[in-house]
Amino acid sequence: MEKRRALINALISKLLRYSLVLFIILSLNFFLPRLLPGDPVMNLLGLEASYAPPEVIESLEADLGLDRPLPAQYWHYLGDVFTGDWGYSFEQRRPVFEAVMVHLRWTVILALPAILLGALVAAVLGAVAGWRRRSPLDVGLSGAFLAFYSIPPFLLAMFALWVFGFKLGWFPLGKVHSGNTAGLAYLADVIWHMALPLAVLTVSKASYDFLVVRNAVVATIGENFILTARGKGLSELAVLFRHALPNALAPLVTVTAIQLGVIFAGTALIEIVFSWPGMGTLIYGAIGARDYPLIQYAFFIIAASMLLANFVADIVYAWLDPRIR
Amino acid sequence: MPLRRPCPSKRTVVGGGILALFVLGALLAPWLAPYDPWRFGARPLESPGGGHWLGTNDIGQDIASELIWGSRTSLAIGFGAAALAVTIGAIIGILAGFRRGIVDEVLMGLTDLVLVIPTFFLAILIMVYIEPRLWVSVVLLGGMLWPGTARVVRSQVLSARESGFVEAARALGAGDLAIMVRHIFPQVIPMVVAKFVLTVAAAMLMDMSLGFLGLFDPTTKSWGMMMHYAFARGGFVNGLWWWFIPPGAAVALVIFALLLVAQGIEGKADPRLERLWRR
Secondary structure, eight states: HHHHHHHHHHHHHHHHHHHHHHHHHHHHHHHHHHHHHSOHHHHHHGGGGGGSSSHHHHHHHHHHHHTSHHHHHHHHHHHHHHTTTEETTTTTTHHHTHHHHHHHHHHHHHHHHHHHHHHHHHHHHHHHHHTTSSHHHHHHHHHHHHHHHOHHHHHHHHHHHIIIIISSSOOOOOSSSOSSSHHHHHHHHHHHHHHHHHHHHHHHHHHHHHHHHHHHHHHHHHHHHHHHHHHHHOOOIIIIIIIIIIHHHHHHHHHHHHHHHHHHHHHHHHHHHOOOOHHHHHHHHHTTOOOHHHHHHHHHHHHHHHHHHHHHHHHHHHHHHTOOO | OOOOOOOOHHHHHHHHHHEEEEEEEHHHHHHHHHSSSTOOOOOOOOSBBTTBBTTOOTTTHHHHHHHHHHHHHHHHHHHHHHHHHHHHHHHHHHHHHHHHHHHHHHHHHHHHHHSSSSSHHHHHHHHHSSOOOOOHHHHHHHHHHHHHHHHHHHHHHHHHTTTTHHHHHHHHHHOOOHHIIIIHHHHHHHHHHHHHHHHHHHHHHHHHHHHHTSSSSSSSSOOHHHHHHHHEEEEEEOOHHHHHHHHHHHHHHHHHHHHHHHHHHHHHOOHHHHHHOOO
């Protein structure tokens, strides 16, 4: 009971910290365009806005309320953030909120299975490799995953697309679907388009997880509870998967949370290579056009989802910890 | 306190060898590069061979020369940013671990804050507003990649400050600063070096990824710039592998070498890890 209360207090203090980070990010988004060099109007609307007719810019300027004092602007801005009034994207030719939400959906469709699949692959292979430390299997897997970990994800993506798309023609060269399909055929089409980016993302995700799980499993080898499990007469596989691996899962959860930033970054670049219409592709277009509002809110939404994922990981971690459960 | 000097592990030697080759290539760029990397005299999009052993890019610049000159920028950003990050991390870690109490809480609170900020996207946001220059990348990446070092150093300092020699130094009348610099710092050097090597890898990967997006210093050749143009100007969709593979392979090889070195050093710094990695 005592421990449970301490745990809840710890989770609340984490939640406060994450809220503070979100607040800092919101403030950065507010102050950067206003304080950095350049025309604040263009900094807020994006460079493409300068091609818009003057009366449109005037009405947008009036909307921004730059003539009001900063605190009033800030208050107004916070209201806008939480009501989804994120301004207009000249690059996407639609409201920023709409553009971000549509692209966010495609990123989640690609990244979520990759994170889960990568963790699963890493847990199984890492456990086997760590258990048979220094066997040819371990040496081979460790070397391969260390190499995969060294290769920038976008390069891995380009290489895969070049070989399996351009050269062999097994997979489409990008986008999410070929069009003119519906129902089950549409689903199959999307999965076919998704296969290659998903594979690349899974490998790049699994490569780090593998090293973490392997080392955690190696560390359990001499532990008493493993000796006890063996003494009970359990088979090697049962000892590994029921006793050694569960102990290695807690670091995997922590690392998955910390790696989320990396997986988002990795996903973004892989999306660009495969023309996958997710956040990465959105940001890529926005950078080229210097569409600042789009970049700002993409940053905000990515940060928010990362913080949320961190918090979920904190809860899962507490739940996995046998001392608390 | 003198450091024991154990013979370096095989991983450190192999990784260090690869790194040394790249650093040497960067230093000797003016003599190694066959052409001026900015000169567009040759025929554009030439395949490898005939005086251009990696061919030419879309505006007729020699890719091999770009690669050699570009290594300077990419390595400089990696090492520069890591040096800055590790310095910040070591100072914060030592202060927090040594002073403890309120100083520790404030500094570690700050560390945890920076740790959960999506640094890559923050870097994008800042770099679209200000003109990217080499030093901007160094300061920006260095200013974001320190929390890992701060945490590890702090936990090592916490155990180091309990050891007898710190108490002895204090009894002899040594001040806090002297103890931190002369007695605590040498204890954390191996870990700081391992973290430095890993941070170089992280900074180079991040710089490369920013470059791929088009956020690079346009006044100096870099691998990120090469990658961006190879992708954005049709080198990739036309399958011109000699244009997009070399800068990517170069950065992957450097990162691989850095990871090997770091594993070797970590093994020495932490005996528990040594058991895992030494072969």
